[in-house]
Amino acid sequence: MEYDKHAYEPFAVTVDLAVLTLRAGALHVLLVERGQEPYAGSWALPGGFLQPDESAETAARRELAEETGLSDVSGLHLEQLRTYSEPDRDPRMRVVSVAFAALLPDAPEVHGGSDAARARWTPYDEAGALAFDHDRILADARERVGAKLEYTCLATAFCPPEFTLGELQQVYEAVWGTGLDRPNFRRKVLATPGFVEPVPGASRLTGGRGKPAALYRPGAATALHPPLLRPTPEGHSA
Amino acid sequence: MEYDKHAYEPFAVTVDLAVLTLRAGALHVLLVERGQEPYAGSWALPGGFLQPDESAETAARRELAEETGLSDVSGLHLEQLRTYSEPDRDPRMRVVSVAFAALLPDAPEVHGGSDAARARWTPYDEAGALAFDHDRILADARERVGAKLEYTCLATAFCPPEFTLGELQQVYEAVWGTGLDRPNFRRKVLATPGFVEPVPGASRLTGGRGKPAALYRPGAATALHPPLLRPTPEGHSA
DNA sequence: ACAAAAGTGTTCTTGATACACCCATGG
DNA sequence: CCATGGGTGTATCAAGAACACTTTTGT
Numbered sequence: 001m002e003y004d005k006h007a008y009e010p011f012a013v014t015v016d017l018a019v020l021t022l023r024a025g026a027l028h029v030l031l032v033e034r035g036q037e038p039y040a041g042s043w044a045l046p047g048g049f050l051q052p053d054e055s056a057e058t059a060a061r062r063e064l065a066e067e068t069g070l071s072d073v074s075g076l077h078l079e080q081l082r083t084y085s086e087p088d089r090d091p092r093m094r095v096v097s098v099a100f101a102a103l104l105p106d107a108p109e110v111h112g113g114s115d116a117a118r119a120r121w122t123p124y125d126e127a128g129a130l131a132f133d134h135d136r137i138l139a140d141a142r143e144r145v146g147a148k149l150e151y152t153c154l155a156t157a158f159c160p161p162e163f164t165l166g167e168l169q170q171v172y173e174a175v176w177g178t179g180l181d182r183p184n185f186r187r188k189v190l191a192t193p194g195f196v197e198p199v200p201g202a203s204r205l206t207g208g209r210g211k212p213a214a215l216y217r218p219g220a221a222t223a224l225h226p227p228l229l230r231p232t233p234e235g236h237s238a
Numbered sequence: 239m240e241y242d243k244h245a246y247e248p249f250a251v252t253v254d255l256a257v258l259t260l261r262a263g264a265l266h267v268l269l270v271e272r273g274q275e276p277y278a279g280s281w282a283l284p285g286g287f288l289q290p291d292e293s294a295e296t297a298a299r300r301e302l303a304e305e306t307g308l309s310d311v312s313g314l315h316l317e318q319l320r321t322y323s324e325p326d327r328d329p330r331m332r333v334v335s336v337a338f339a340a341l342l343p344d345a346p347e348v349h350g351g352s353d354a355a356r357a358r359w360t361p362y363d364e365a366g367a368l369a370f371d372h373d374r375i376l377a378d379a380r381e382r383v384g385a386k387l388e389y390t391c392l393a394t395a396f397c398p399p400e401f402t403l404g405e406l407q408q409v410y411e412a413v414w415g416t417g418l419d420r421p422n423f424r425r426k427v428l429a430t431p432g433f434v435e436p437v438p439g440a441s442r443l444t445g446g447r448g449k450p451a452a453l454y455r456p457g458a459a460t461a462l463h464p465p466l467l468r469p470t471p472e473g474h475s476a
Numbered sequence: 477a478c479a480a481a482a483g484t485g486t487t488c489t490t491g492a493t494a495c496a497c498c499c500a501t502g503g
Numbered sequence: 504c505c506a507t508g509g510g511t512g513t514a515t516c517a518a519g520a521a522c523a524c525t526t527t528t529g530t
Contacts, residue, residue, distance in 0.1 A: 010248030011288065013323070013334050050249065052332065056323040083321045083336045085251070085294040094290065096251050096334070098321045166482075184520065186483075191518095203482095210481025211527040225470055226518075232463055404509075422493065424510075429491095441509095448508030449500040464491075 014097045015060045016047035016134065018081070018141035019068065021104040022158050026123050027174045029138060030067065030110065031130070033118040038091055039131035045138065046119070047097065056080070056098040064102050067119060068110055077103040077157035079148070081140050089133050101141040103157040146175050151227040153195050156218035162199055164213035165189060166206055176230045188228055194221025252335045253298045254285035254372065256319070256379035257306065259342040260396050264361050265412045267376060268305065268348065269368070271356040276329055277369035283376065284357070285335065294318070294336040302340050305357060306348055315341040315395035317386070319378050327371050339379040341395040384413050389465040391433050394456035400437055402451035403427060404444055414468045426466055432459025 019030035031043040046067040050059045057078060065073045081099040089095065110119045127138060148154045155171045156163070169185050189195050196216035203212035257268035269281040284305040288297045295316060303311045319337040327333065348357045365376060386392045393409045394401070407423050427433050434454035441450035 011251045011334075013249045013251065050323070050334075053325050055325060056321060056334070080320050082318050083294060085288070085336065087291050087293060096249075096288075096294070096336075098323065098334075164482085181520070181522085182482085183484075183522085188519085205481090205528075207481060209479065209529050211483075213482055226467060227465070229464065229519090402509085419494070420509085421495085421511075426492085443501075443508090445508060447502050447506070449510075451509055467492095
């Protein structure tokens with residue numbers, strides 16, 4: 001290892017964020033419209049450069065606060081996905097990008113981030129062709145989050161502080177794109193100690209009609225044993 | 239996003255490799271001895287700088303070939319772990335490192351890599367304190383590989399082209415650090431279509447004594463449904 | 477009364493676990 | 504003939520899947 005600071009072409013290091021949330025039971029992602037070339041007018045994932053004194057995680061959280069306008073992003077779940085480093089991924093120079101997924105419970109309207117670019121929540125399925133390799137980053141984000149729902153308690157990161165089991169189930173269904181059996185889902189969640197804990201007296205009407213649902217809070221557990229497997233994606237089966 | 243090449247302090251981008259293999263039934267990792275400060279005399283994971291025209295994956299494979307001396311590393315499994323970017327992880331300058339795990343079937347002796355540094359295979363448990371944040375990278379590598387053994391066919395990446403079920407089981411036991419019931423392991427593997435496929439007539443003696451074991455090749459499947467869960471790590475249970 | 481959503485119960489089937497047991501080979 | 508490792512069979516138990524049914528609310 002040699003350490004001459006200028007022996008190599010400098011690399012720019014950025015973070016890109018797939019900010020995910022649920023709106024009306026559907027998975028949405030935060031996109032910003034690009035003002036300059038390349039890809040001017042295209043939609044892209046929010047992101048930006050690492051400052052000299054911050055880690056990728058710190059930069060990601062800073063960008064998240066800037067883009068969403070939220071005052072407190074400290075409790076939100078940030079998940080490092082992977083790093084994209086193909087030499088030609090940005091036509092202007094070498095940009096190595098560390099990608100993150102961020103999970104938001106409620107979805108504040110965000111039109112116009114801090115840097116005056118247009119921003120909007122877009123249904124995942126309508127994200128279409130994004131700038132750079134952001135399509136792939138977004139697909140990787142969904143796959144990673146979908147996989148982590150299976151064996152962690154991550155789903156509560158999409159929910160407000162108090163939520164119903166129906167809302168929790170909607171998280172799974174939206175991210176996985178499948179339907180789940182409500183009684184079985186309910187039993188599975190309640191049978192996992194520390195996944196959720198009941199809020200004693202509380203209940204809430206969900207669809208205007210129907211029985212009010214009991215409210216729950218996230219529990220102390222982080223892992224799910226045994227996991228909650230999604231209905232066999234394809235023909236794998238033992 | 240602004241793109242002035244010199245608006246920011248340049249970052250060095252490196253790759254670090256946790257090269258894992260099985261020797262005599264135990265998990266080993268490839269370490270190199272550092273010649274210069276900082277951490278001169280300490281052991282570290284092999285790695286190096288990204289060249290201007292290569293991706294992190296390409297750089298990782300190049301480093302892997304250089305450090306192991308293997309002529310063909312194209313078939314080996316490389317797994318991107320995550321990127322380590324704490325500002326103070328290298329005392330000299332900002333070094334952002336993309337970490338990989340590499341899985342080797344046979345373990346060629348490697349004393350002396352290409353850059354004249356001493357290199358050696360070390361049992362995972364004896365790796366002790368490594369330079370920089372390499373302890374953490376190595377721990378992350380083992381955890382990631384252990385997790386992927388549960389729900390993918392990755393275990394065959396540790397095996398030679400033809401292997402016995404006993405050898406495959408040793409992979410699981412070495413990475414997980416647990417014992418497994420042989421009859422049940424066997425059934426589970428054979429019941430998963432495409433995990434392994436038998437080599438018709440072949441068999442091999444393993445321990446000098448005992449019945450010769452049938453040989454298998456890796457199959458076409460990559461995923462395991464349902465997964466092969468490790469014996470409950472801690473008190474999670476439904 | 478009816479629709480809609482929450483919540484409970486029950487049955488069936490699958491897969492995991494824990495063994496006991498037989499087979500082939502070398503010393 | 505015994506130790507060693509490969510391979511088979513089987514009983515038991517826990518978990519998941521499917522689905523019928525009851526409860527509580529708004530209209």
